[in-house]
Amino acid sequence: MTKTKIAVITGATSGIGKVIAHELVMCGYSLIVLGRSEKKMAALKSDLSKKNVHASIKTISCDLSSLKSILEACEQVGAHSAQIDLLILNAGLWNFEFKETIDEIEETLQVNLLAPVVMFQRLIANMPKGEGAKVIFTSSALHQGTINFSDLEFRKKFSGFQAYRQSKLGILLLTRWLAKQEAFEGLSYYCVHPGMVNTELGRSAGWFSRSIFKLFGKSPSKGAQTHLYLIDRSAEELTSGEYYANRRVTRTTSYSYDMVVAEQLWHAINALTVDK
Numbered sequence: 001m002t003k004t005k006i007a008v009i010t011g012a013t014s015g016i017g018k019v020i021a022h023e024l025v026m027c028g029y030s031l032i033v034l035g036r037s038e039k040k041m042a043a044l045k046s047d048l049s050k051k052n053v054h055a056s057i058k059t060i061s062c063d064l065s066s067l068k069s070i071l072e073a074c075e076q077v078g079a080h081s082a083q084i085d086l087l088i089l090n091a092g093l094w095n096f097e098f099k100e101t102i103d104e105i106e107e108t109l110q111v112n113l114l115a116p117v118v119m120f121q122r123l124i125a126n127m128p129k130g131e132g133a134k135v136i137f138t139s140s141a142l143h144q145g146t147i148n149f150s151d152l153e154f155r156k157k158f159s160g161f162q163a164y165r166q167s168k169l170g171i172l173l174l175t176r177w178l179a180k181q182e183a184f185e186g187l188s189y190y191c192v193h194p195g196m197v198n199t200e201l202g203r204s205a206g207w208f209s210r211s212i213f214k215l216f217g218k219s220p221s222k223g224a225q226t227h228l229y230l231i232d233r234s235a236e237e238l239t240s241g242e243y244y245a246n247r248r249v250t251r252t253t254s255y256s257y258d259m260v261v262a263e264q265l266w267h268a269i270n271a272l273t274v275d276k
């Protein structure tokens with residue numbers, strides 16, 4: 001008998017992640033959903049159960065703007081499931097003004113970059129090595145530019161665009177770096193640009209930016225296609241450490257291939273969690 005595969009997903013209560021969650025349940029995955037809103041998770045669970053009455057869906061409360069919440073959620077995941085076959089770290093936000101989390105870290109940096117790094121490190125022990133388990137991060141084509149190491153949180157001069165751009169560049173750099181590390185061998189790592197998608201991402205933007213998403217964004221179903229492609233294909237058919245857009249490996253900026261920068265970022269991100 002084939003064993004049921006287990007997927008853990010963040011950002012499934014809205015947009016692209018919601019479509020991915022639906023597809024996973026339809027494909028027979030057992031799902032663990034991590035989200036900050038109990039109400040949205042209950043609604044999602046109810047929808048998913050209607051799609052597949054045999055589906056196993058566990059929801060776990062997890063606010064990525066709190067390290068305590070992230071660590072507690074990861075512990076609960078571990079207690080619920082000894083094995084994770086698919087880890088989809090998709091949740092993200094785009095702030096248009098400076099906001100600090102309860103951990104006193106700029107919110108975009110924490111939710112989009114630090115949270116996936118911490119979750120990956122906490123959950124990797126539950127991922128079987130050499131059996132095709134995958135980690136999929138959500139990046140963006142807006143990953144241009146460099147990492148602002150002298151002021152990672154843009155405290156001196158905040159720009160929501162710069163903070164978002166940097167967080168997505170960080171995810172891309174670390175996807176490549178993780179795939180090259182001996183310590184993290186046995187899994188495969190991918191990051192995705194979903195395209196411009198009409199979701200709730202621009203919720204805190206002004207009406208103009210929101211209208212751009214609405215007018216020019218594709219549907220969440222279309223936006224989820226590259227994630228679904230990566231989920232569907234075996235690790236042998238894919239390239240670990242790569243950035244995928246429109247269902248294929250896509251060339252990115254030369255800076256985003258710099259593994260010295262990636263390693264520096266890995267340490268800088270981990271240093272932020274010390275004493276928290």
Ligand SMILES: NC(=O)c1ccc[n+]([C@@H]2O[C@H](COP(=O)([O-])OP(=O)(O)OC[C@H]3O[C@@H](n4cnc5c(N)ncnc54)[C@H](OP(=O)(O)O)[C@@H]3O)[C@@H](O)[C@H]2O)c1
Binds near residue numbers: 037063199
């Ligand atoms: N839309 C685009 O054009 C586009 C383009 C490139 C990349 N992306 C990336 O795609 C990913 C999914 O975004 P989306 O477009 O689907 O946007 P979305 O509809 O706003 O969905 C974002 C998801 O992240 C969750 N989230 C945000 N902050 C959180 C927190 N503190 N704790 C826990 N969960 C949190 C949200 O939870 P709630 O439901 O509770 O708010 C929601 O489930 C993001 O990483 C985004 O940066 C999007």
